[in-house]
Amino acid sequence: xxxxxxxxxxxxxxxxxxxxxxxxxxxxxxxxxxxxxxxxxxxxxxxxxxxxxxxxxxxxxxxxxxxx
Numbered sequence: 030x031x032x033x034x035x036x037x038x039x040x041x042x043x044x045x046x047x048x049x050x051x052x053x054x055x056x057x058x059x060x061x062x063x064x065x066x067x068x069x070x071x072x073x074x075x076x077x078x079x080x081x082x083x084x085x086x087x088x089x090x091x092x093x094x095x096x097x
Contacts, residue, residue, distance in 0.1 A: 065071050065078040077085075 065076060066081065
């Protein structure tokens with residue numbers, strides 16, 4: 030049981046170290062944006078977030094009411 034806990038702590042430490050090294054070696058020191066609305070590559074493909082699609086569909090059909 031103790032060996033499993035020690036192994037888990039070591040693996041977690043290695044994962045954090047790898048993430049830290051990734052941040053240090055990247056040009057801007059940031060991870061890529063994962064939100065659809067802020068990611069340029071995803072927007073170029075024409076993919077939108079669900080909230081944006083919902084908003085656009087509501088604007089196109091003014092008689093649409095949200096169910097209770």
